[in-house]
Amino acid sequence: MATLPIETDALVIGAGPVGLWQVFQLGLQDIRCHVVDALPHTGGQPSELYPDKPIYDIPGIPVCSGQELIERLQQQVRPFAPAFHAGHTIDTVQRQPDGRLLVGSRQGQSWLTRCLFVAAGVGAFTPRPLNLEGVAAFEGRQLHYHRPADATLAGRDVVVHGGEDEALRTALDLVASGLSRRVTLVHRRDVFQADEALVLAVRERVATGQLHLVIGQPVGFEQTEDHLTALNLAMPDGQTQSLPVDQLLVFLGISPRLGPLSQWGLAMERKQLVVSTDTFQTNEPGIYAVGDINTYPGKKKLILCGFHEATLAAFAAAAQLRPDERQMLQYTTTSPRLHQLLGVSPN
Ligand SMILES: Cc1cc2nc3c(=O)[nH]c(=O)nc-3n(C[C@H](O)[C@H](O)[C@H](O)COP(=O)(O)OP(=O)(O)OC[C@H]3O[C@@H](n4cnc5c(N)ncnc54)[C@H](O)[C@@H]3O)c2cc1C
Known part of the structure; x- marks a missing residue:
């Protein structure tokens, strides 16, 4: 018996560093989300390919291992309690008559979402x-x-x-x-x-x-x-x-497979999703692409660049989901609203 789709405002495909940062930025915009990954755990490339190797170019962290970066990101997203679906490979994305997206996994789960974030890196990691x-x-x-x-x-x-x-x-x-x-x-x-x-x-x-x-x-x-x-x-x-x-x-070993992503009707260049650099939206409204999976003039496949992309994509999604609300830039240092969302009380 097919399970009913999970309804959500946002779904993130891929729980690598950029997918995790997307969850955090969506949280700051008060958008709760579900996250799906083909792997049984979060972490993407840093966890799978270089867990013990040092990374030196994350701002504010002079050095940390791939796994440590993922653990820090997991800790950072905790206030927003994302629902994580491990071991699900997304196969299908179909636009519904009401404009929402029906997203289906090979394992039989589906999600009905208003916006979709493809943070799929170099593809779903599949063991050889x-x-x-x-x-x-x-x-x-x-x-x-x-x-x-x-x-x-x-x-x-x-x-x-x-x-x-x-x-x-x-x-x-x-x-x-x-x-x-x-x-x-x-x-x-x-x-x-x-x-x-x-x-x-x-x-x-x-x-x-x-x-x-x-x-x-x-x-x-x-x-x-x-x-x-x-x-x-x-x-x-x-x-x-x-x-x-x-x-x-x-x-x-594991090999990344782009697989069905190339059949979702999204504009691609050299196996990457083409996005605009103000919103990181693809050619399909409500479908954003961040991290290694996207391309635009000057694109660099670096974690830092993915973090920037996810930040702007979250702002764009907030404008999409709440078109009548005026967008204000708020600082996590000083904004009571962001403190409330983060569950912190500074001073
Ligand atoms: C050896 C090595 C060292 C590196 N060192 C650095 C460094 O020092 N600094 C730096 O900035 N960058 C470094 N990088 C690059 C960095 O790891 C990537 O830029 C980063 O991991 C991209 O993050 P991401 O979240 O976009 O994708 P990924 O980390 O690739 O994560 C994508 C996730 O999406 C999942 N996924 C994909 N398709 C699907 C699907 N259809 N359904 C479900 N799940 C799916 C995958 O299973 C994966 O877990 C290094 C890369 C390598 C290989």
Whole structure:
């Protein structure tokens, strides 16, 4: 049975840094919103691609890591209590007879919104799948592309497949938590493309026997009825080894997919949405595009530029939603109205 659309004034597609800042700026305009992301968590590129790397060009923050920036933004949007819908990839956007936009996710949820903010970055982040015929049948039960709840992993033989930061970090976390019966890291070569400290930590845990490391390439799997029981690995010596598995966590990287966004009838240039620089509105009234997804003369794909775009887009949305109200520029330092919205009482 299809679920009823969630009605809202504003919907933000993408919970990267610019999507989060859009939520904050909408909040200052007293516009509450819903936020959707294909990923199971907020953060976009800084969380997915460089969580531990330093950023030096955020005004007022001399240095912080990608993840720290996202945590600060999450804290900043908290007063506005956005409704976050994780793990939803937006597929469709259709104009309704009353002018609102019906926005639908691949997972079956829809939203009816008066304005839409596309903060989709370089596209929906989609994990690279394990390329074994038939293995997709176990997805969500025994095969995962994001770390599942602890209860799923407790007391189990867990195999973590991958050679980059996320695979190593997850394997180390599982060992440290003592949650699983046995943790095995599987990678096709004995060389990791990961942070040096993580590689060092993995080598140490392997040396002490806390973490098992198997160098091999998955080529097949074994099952009993509908239960995955083992992963078949092609070993460097040409032999095939069967590795018992209860839960298989695969981290082969993520690739952004622009996907259906290009079919929403919005003007595009080189896979980016064309916007005007006074409102950051696209060619469709009420649809704004901010951050890496947009283009205009002089565009720079920087977080700072996205923050500016989202700020002006929020002003434009306020004018769209409340056309009879005079717009006044207010400062967060001195405006009692903004203090009220932020839930703060200075002095
Ligand atoms: C290694 C690296 C280092 C960088 N360092 C810096 C730096 O030092 N300073 C700087 O200013 N910038 C830096 N950048 C660039 C910066 O990360 C981007 O400009 C910024 O992340 C753009 O933010 P965004 O919110 O527009 O998009 P993103 O961060 O890409 O977030 C977009 C989100 O939208 C979601 N999404 C997309 N399509 C859909 C859909 N259809 N349905 C649901 N969800 C969807 C995605 O899953 C994603 O989470 C760096 C980038 C990289 C890769």
